[in-house]
Amino acid sequence: MVRYIAKRLLLIAPMLIGISLITFIVMHLAPGDPTSMRYGLNPEVSGSARAELKKLYDLDKPVHIQYLLWAKRLARFDFGNSFLDDRPVMQKIVERLPATLLLNVCALAVILLIALPIGVSSAVRHGSLYDKVMTIIVFIGYATPTFWFALILMVVFGFMLGWFPISGLRPWYIEYYSSGRQVADLLWHLVLPVVAASFGGLAGISRYTKSSMLEVLRQDYIRTARAKGLPERKVIYKHALRNGLLPIVTILGFALPGLISGSFIFETIFAWPGMGRLGYEAIMQYDYPVVMGVGVIASMMTLIGILISDILYAFIDPRIRYK
Amino acid sequence: MLKEALNDKQVVLGSALILFMFCVAILAPIIATHDPCETNLSPEVKLQPPSREHLFGTDDLGRDLYSRMVYGARISLTVGLVAVAIMLLIGVVIGAIAGYFGGVVDTVIMRIVEAILCFPSIFLILMILAFLGPSIINVMVVIGLTSWPGVCRLVRAEFLSLRERDYVVAARALGASHRRIIFRHILPNALAPVFVSATLSVGSAILTESALSFLGLGVQIPTPSWGNILTTGRFYIESAWWMTLIPGLAILITVLSYNLVGEGLRAVLDPRLKR
């Protein structure tokens, strides 16, 4: 298993290089050099921003030197200072990270809590009315624009019913609450964003769980378990479930980019003080150092997610654990 | 296979809906009842609910929502198709190269693909658009540029298995060029799964366009797209529900149709799923 994990860790290195390359290319995408783009028509920003960008990314140096300097910056998480308030980019991101993590971890938990049972029960009752209804719901969920769904949630549960707050995480009045009430208030604010953020992943994960379980239920060892006269409950929850859930662990890492993508949308809709909204606002205000910083950090979060799911997999699959 | 696909209710329903949407888009000038960009700010006209005069109501600038939706279909459907065409072009070529040549080429390509997959796609697109500036063309190109890794992996996997087939080995032994083997011998056999994945990708490209418009970096007003109609509607969501509901449903139904066709075809191709 040590070898397996070491191999996984080694694979991270080329992916990090890939991330640095992609961000570097993005930086250079504009015709001419990145300092000349978009500002051309806007004399107010152009002069100073051009000089700042040039200095920040060493754009007067040859390309390979530029890249090496960029890679060096990445290694130290030094993305320079924001154009807007001149504070270090990394500091701004770190401030916003907890809110984003909170939202996504909760969303992931909700996805798993709902999607796994749906997937498993649809596979077990393959072809039943329940399975058909679930398939249709999943199909519709797959095709729903998630931001539209979030808006509907907001209108129905925020405005019309008034059950949940529709924006922010910690309102100004929270300081006056007891700590227990603070937690309750926090959870209360979490409801709508988390429901919206988990919606997109539900369809995918439940479908994946279903097909994985169906595949497992076809296996020979399931027939062996039945031939032993085990009750169906045991066949499914002991023999099939463990095998069926194994592949889910590996795709969780890859589900992260989708979740974080959602963050950019939902944090904007629900005025959530997270990294996604920071990145979005930076884009709208052409605050390039922050844009690049958020891009790199968001992709590295995925990398960490993949690594965690790989290691988790090694622990729960005996074929890797005892190799 | 075509015959089986035409027997599949799912595929037929989805195709019929797609066909309908395309008819609407093509016939837009004929079936639209108003000029989609004609504004009228008088309070009796703007933000009116659906009526006989305005089938889907009017928006904040008094424009006829039905006509905007009809013209918006052109944009949304085009974005879906063009973005996927670009995605296919890049994904198939790179995937074919990786799968056919294998070895170092394959390793390098796959690491790049994995690195791209690490990026939250929306933010990657937003980053690029922030540098390039938003426009219909840029939106289509950037969606295509960022979504090819999926197809690339698929094509690579197909090539890896197909290149060992007897007829490919035979063609190689007869001295056929790499290009000929790739395009004449292997690619045609890998097309079916690629087609399925392309169909599903059209749906997700339409979703992505709408999300980008929603975030203000998609198709720019006054050109109507379903995404930006929805975005404007957001600000009037309490008083003018039709401005959010109708474009949202249009997107949902279109994406659903593509997914119905894609999943239906997948099931036809993979009999194990069906039994």
Place this chain on the structure above:
Amino acid sequence: MSKTLLEIKGLKTHFYTSRGVVKAVDGIDLIVKRGETVGLVGESGCGKTVTGLSIIRLISEPGRIVEGKVIFDGDDLLGLKKERMRKIRGEGIGMVFQEPLTSLNPVLRIGDQLTEAVIVHRKSSAIEAEREALALLDEVKIDSPKQTLWAYPHQLSGGMRQRVGIAMALMLKPKLVLFDEPTTALDVTVQSGILQLLKGLRQKMGLSSLFITHDLSVAAQLADRIVVMYAGKVVEDAKAGDIFKKPRHPYTKGLLDSIPKREDKGRLRSIAGSVPDLMNLPKGCPFHPRCPLKESRCEKELQDMRRAEEDWRVRCWKAA
């Protein structure tokens, strides 16, 4: 107590696929007496495995047992309630499967997989069940039973896994064991080891079993009686000694001839043609397109099973 342990009467198991109905088992009769080993023989695709699975009612969609009786120890299994049937599986009838690689659950320890049936059926304690498992692993000649209990399937060799599979089927001391090609997936040397083991077990435990195989030479080593199947039907049923001496059905003869013999000097003979498409069986006797003895009658109607001699039945117009 009657001498008959298992009697199958007119069993039909059909598969309803989108392309048509596959009559995998189409009206077979078969008897296993107590203490007897019956070899069920035929080429792959003739319905042997489906017969085995039908006995313990593990046919899955789109297959269905259409009609017939499976009388085991006095009960018709096909009429039993699900819960009673579940008790029969494992306790009354054990089954050993073809693929030792895929028939064991890869994420559960061998010990767990061996003991769970005992714990469920007899409500034994885990310790007690483990002791029984150890004894049985010893019985199937596994060198280090204790370690094996803690191992996962991927840590064992194919032969070891099949020994575990056999032990698993024997855990509840079933009255009947169904062996479904238990040696087919193994290397030749491992194969003979398993066959030796089965012979020993048979003598020691007085096992009654139905031994499914495509290999007549394997059946010859173990079976008291041979039942030959072709295209979902039984074509010949006789005592092993008799059938090997003088096969009556041309198909049985073909199977016997295709066993490599020393005097063949490396030449392999096989039956001409191939197993017919079960969805599209030829009219009359399904074997006639491949049969060296065929006459015009064979293309029109199928002979019923008829008595050729005491304790010998065959389904052929021409068989003497």
